Amino acid sequence: MACPRCHAQATALKAKERWALVGNPNTGKSSLVNALAEADLQVGNWPGTTLERLSAALDLAGAEVELVDLPGTYSLxxxxxxxxxxxxxLLASPPDRLLLVLGAGNLERSLVLALEAMELALPTAAVVNLLDEAEAKGLEVDLAALEEALGLPVAGAVAARGRVAGVLEKALEARVPAPPVRYPGPLEEALGRLEGLAPSRGAALLALLGETASLPQALVRAAEEARARLLAEGHDPYLLALEGRYARAQEIYREAVRRKSAPSSLTERLDRLVLHPLLGLPFFLLALFLAFRFTFALSTPWVDLVGLVQEVLAGWLAALPLPALLRAFLAEGLVAGVGTVLSFTPVLFLLYLALAFLETSGFLARMAFVADRLMRWAGLPGKAFIPLVLGFGCNVPAVYATQALAHPLDRLRVALAIPFLACGARLPVFTLFAFAFFPQNAPLAVLGLYLLGLGVGLATALLLGRVLGAGPGEGAMELPPYRFPPWRLLLRLSLARTASFVRGAGGPILVAVLLVWILMNLPLGGTTPYAFLAQALTPLFAPLGVGDWRLVGALIPGFVAKEVVVGALGVSFLGPEGVGPLGLAEGLRTLAQGLGTALLGTLQGLAALFGPPSLLPPHEPTPLQAALTGALAPKGALAYLVFVLLYTPCAATLAALRAVVGRRWAGLAVAYQLLVAYLLAFAASRSLP
Structure with a gap:
């Protein structure tokens, strides 16, 4: 159906286009990208930032279209x-088309952002997503009436269920909309004087409201003078803009939305249980435990399989007619180092899968709400829990996410607390030691480390708040309705994030492992430089129960990236022993048997998922784990894990801290982290007999 008020011509499709999806948080933009593209999602970082960039490629009528999911926002x-x-x-590199993703269950709020974005004069279409949630609330959205009111092509969708028919057709009808809002007189007059200097009415309004980035300097200077005149006359341009947008959004909402019945109370009934003052925290801990239980129960057989592939590859390389030094480097250096880290890819994938489910189902936001009381204990706003949760994935974007906190002291305290949180890079170290030294309680051991890191981080924020005299935190958060996310989206997100992690870690791992192997094989007076440095530091770790220089040496490249610790241990413990040659047929038989064992172990893991820890499928120690158990007692292993958890996470996190809190605070953070790590590791070594 043609858009009645769309008087402008539809924008012709070019051979290569970039479409940007803009909308409030929790409107299903990622699900829409996944449903439209039906292709592998690409996860990376936006240039110059550590914010996640989600995109997908789409072949549309012979044209190459990139769908880009911009971060959720409430305003430009x-x-x-x-x-x-x-x-x-949107201002510096405008997309070829703009898709406004509106949440049907909260349409009035979505319309406020849509009206603002329409003023940028970009080819635009709208998608009303989550129509099923609106129906559950007893609301009916009249898409034809909404299209008439906005003057834009409008499609309806339930992207999580794959119901996106008509969305691409409406996107192809995208056109530059007419100005959708008539503001109060004083603001309209100021805009009239600025529009000749601006690329669009929206850019002029943003300049008038104080935005300076990505705007012409002549416009910025003129806008400053106009804003000063408005304020002198008693008119706040920000309030006038909000007044105009909210009034127009309410008009459109009344025209396009009808209430059919009383809203469903399913979310309210669930929230009475999940957000209960006494039951909420146990539910929160149970959710984390199940996430780790899921990760370990299903990843164990595949970790063993990847380790088996590593052994076979090393055996095949050892059989090649190559110079001895090159053969040793390939089999003992690259395969034993990088291959050991890559063997934990199943763990990372399943952990990302569990976290993606918690995030997209709406439960993660409720975990933040439940943790609000814990945040208040540390003097932080409840929404500070969001960057802390991000820290469990990667400390770097979590540190940058603290910039969303309004108060500078809140940003400082949370940024310095985040490095204590167990990021994904530390997980391979945890799983390696947990299965080697605490095989029957591995999920509980890793969960304990995660909780310890969170506790130390919050205690750091509390201590720093007392020292600096910070007041109680303030803030608000949104609780989206409960949703059951599509498994296809969860799988694609997890695969993309795991691949992004491996790509990002590959460089530091390769450099560090090569350096470790070279230092271990470079002669230096009967020893090697690596062993000399590690042995010099080992007496400092003897009180912790760590007396093997190879364990201490692995901590040195850990300053570059924590995932390198496992690779360094693999080279240190397995490299000098050498790898025996293996025939092609024998290796293939070994791999086939390993695949069958992995499939059987997966079925056992599914059966044991909700059972006691003793029902977990048996874990065969890898050669590295066997070597570690011969070099370290359980109490020393626990101290080592605590030290790895708490000492300086990586060079990238230090760079992020320096950018957010400054060089001085970043330097103090390193010294503080080393001190806390040593003291708590010493205490951990005394906690076991």
Missing amino acids: LPTSPEEALVARE
Whole structure:
């Protein structure tokens, strides 16, 4: 159906286009990208930031279209790094088409952002997503009436269920909309004087409201003078803009939405249980435990399989007619180092899968709400829990996410607390030692480390708040309705994030492992430089129960990246022993048997998922784990894990801290982290007999 008020001509499709999806948080933009593209998602970082960039390629009528999911935002006037990124992308590098993703269950709020984005004069279409949630609330959205009111092509969708028919057709009808809002007189007069200097009415309004990035300097200077005149006359341009947009959004909402019945109370009934003052925290801990239980129960057989592949590859390389030094480097250096790290890819994938489910189902936001009381204990706002949760994935974007906190002291305290959180790079070390020294309680051991890191981080924020005299935190958060996310989206997100992690870690791992192997094989007075440095530091770790220089040496490249610790241990413990040659047929038989064992172990893991820990499928120690158990007692292993958890996470996190809190605070953070790591590791070594 043609758009009645769309008087402008539809924008012709070019051979190569970039479409940007803009909308509030929790409107299903990622699900829409996944449903439209039906292709592998690409996860990376936006240039110059550590914010996640989600995109997908689409072949449409012979044209190459890139669908880009911009971060969720409530306004184009930035108050956080995510909103600043959205504004920069739309102003500095405008997309070929703009898809406004509106949440049907909260349509009036979505319309406020849509009206603002329409003023940028970009070819635009709208998608009303989550129509099923609106229906559950007893609401009916009249898409034809909404299209008439907005003057834009409008499609309806339930992207999580794959119901996206008509969305691409409407996107192809995208056109530059007419100005959708008539503002109060004083603001309209100021805009009239600025529009000749601006690329669009929306850019002029943003300049008038104080935005300066990605805008012409002549416009910025004129806008400053106009804003000063308005304020002198008693008119706040920000309030006038909000008044105009909210009034128009309410008009459109009344025209396009009808209430059919009383809203369903399913979310309210569940929230009475999940958000209960006494039951909420146990549910929160249970959710984390099940996430780790799921990760370990299903990843164990595949970790063993990847380790078996590593052994076979090393055996095949050892059989090649190559110079002895090159053969040793390939079999003992690259395969034993990088291959050991890659063997934990199943663990990372399943952990990302569990976290993606918690995030997209709406439970993660409720975990933050439940943790609000814990945040208040540390004097932080409840929404500070969001960057802390991000820290469990990677400390670097979590540190940058603190810029969304309004108060500078809140940003400082949370940024210095985040490095204590167990990021994904530390997980391979945890799993390696947990299965080697605590095989029957591996999930509980890793969960304990995660909780310890969170506790130390919050205690750090509390201590710093007392020292600096910080007041109680303030803030608000949104609780989206419960949703059952599509497994296809969860799988694609997990695969993309795991691949992104491996690609990002590959460089530091390769450099560090090569350096470790060279230092271990470079003669230096009867020893090697690596062994000399590690042995010099070993007496410092003897009180912790760690007396093997190879364990201490692995901590040195860990300053570059924590995932390198496992690779360094693999080279240190397995490299000098050498690898025996293996025939092609024998290796293939070994791999086939290993695949069958992995499939059987997966079925056993599914059966044991909700059983006691003793029902977990048996874990065969890898050669590295066997070597570690011969070099370390359980109490020393626990101390080592605590030290790895708490000492300086990586060079990238230090760079992020320096950018957010400054060089001085970043330097103090390193010294503080080393001190805390040593003291708590010493205490851990005394906690076991």
